[in-house]
Amino acid sequence: MNLKIAAIWLLLIPGISQAINVGAVTTFIDAGSQDVAKEIENGSAQARLVTISVSRISSPEEGGQEIPMEVAGELMLSPSRLMLPAHAKNNVRFFYKGPLDGKERYYRIRWLDTALSMDDQSNNRRQAVATTSAQIGTILVVTPRQQHFAYNLQNGMLSNQGNASYRTVAYGPCLDRKAQAQCKETYYDLPGKQRRFKKVDMQDPQSHLGLWLGQEFVVIK
Numbered sequence: 001m002n003l004k005i006a007a008i009w010l011l012l013i014p015g016i017s018q019a020i021n022v023g024a025v026t027t028f029i030d031a032g033s034q035d036v037a038k039e040i041e042n043g044s045a046q047a048r049l050v051t052i053s054v055s056r057i058s059s060p061e062e063g064g065q066e067i068p069m070e071v072a073g074e075l076m077l078s079p080s081r082l083m084l085p086a087h088a089k090n091n092v093r094f095f096y097k098g099p100l101d102g103k104e105r106y107y108r109i110r111w112l113d114t115a116l117s118m119d120d121q122s123n124n125r126r127q128a129v130a131t132t133s134a135q136i137g138t139i140l141v142v143t144p145r146q147q148h149f150a151y152n153l154q155n156g157m158l159s160n161q162g163n164a165s166y167r168t169v170a171y172g173p174c175l176d177r178k179a180q181a182q183c184k185e186t187y188y189d190l191p192g193k194q195r196r197f198k199k200v201d202m203q204d205p206q207s208h209l210g211l212w213l214g215q216e217f218v219v220i221k
Contacts, residue, residue: 019044019134020084020113026060026139026188027109029096030214031147031164036140037093040111042084051081051112052092060106060139061190074098075107075140083116100145102163104191111136141165149213153220156202158195164213165190170200172207 021041029036042048054075057064069075076095084090098105114133143164150161158168167188174183175198183199200207202221209220 019046019048019115020050020111020136022111022136022138024138026141027094028165028214029094029140029142031143031145032214034097035093035095037091038138039089039091040084041089042087044115045086047086047116048084049081049114049116050084051114052077053080053110053112054094054107054140055110057106057108059190060141064106066108069098071098075142094140096142098142102144102146102148104144104164105142107140107142109138109140111138143214149218151211151220153202153209156196158189158197158202158209158220160189160191160193160195163191167212168195169210169212170197170202170207171209173201173204174199175201 019042021043023038023040027036027038040050054077055066056069056074058067059065074097076097078093078095082090082092094109112133112135146163148163149166151166152159152161160166165188168186170185172182174180185197185199187195189195202209207221211218211220
């Protein structure tokens with residue numbers, strides 16, 4: 001999975017700067033866990049109202065479509081709405097309650113970030129009112145509860161033959177030696193993905209390849 005397919009998007013207000021930081025674009029609930037927390041931070045000098053919603057998607061790659069949850073309460077979160085004072089932080093926790101099988105599942109998290117200001121229309125009563133809004137999108141991957149890790153590296157092509165995504169890290173001599181001596185590539189590769197490297201010469205004995213599967217790092221070459 002190329003990171004650009006899960007890129008953060010901002011909507012609604014042209015030229016508005018991103019006020020909240022939701023951390024990594026892609027988050028995993030590993031096979032041995034049932035939940036994960038994401039820290040969100042208000043980096044602005046203004047209070048923010050953050051509303052969070054989730055939907056299931058067929059794939060995190062371009063062209064992935066929203067699809068129904070398989071069971072009620074499949075993915076839950078708490079809280080789904082919170083106010084963040086200026087420069088404050090808080091955690092949002094996601095809980096997986098779906099099937100315990102060998103299938104990897106993908107979810108889109110929408111963070112609606114709304115600026116709040118004080119309404120001065122009345123000296124006797126001041127109230128917070130919404131001013132500008134932006135929407136941020138991230139991806140949550142639930143690793144199969146029954147995980148199978150398998151790969152194949154042949155003729156410089158890496159194939160994910162298991163049922164779980166892994167993060168690929170390649171480093172070594174560049175294919176284009178005239179551009180630079182050493183290159184590095186990192187990707188998230190979905191089950192069934194075949195990866196031919198664009199920068200690193202995997203045929204060179206001095207090249208290195210490793211895979212992150214959850215918290216485990218596996219050296220391939």
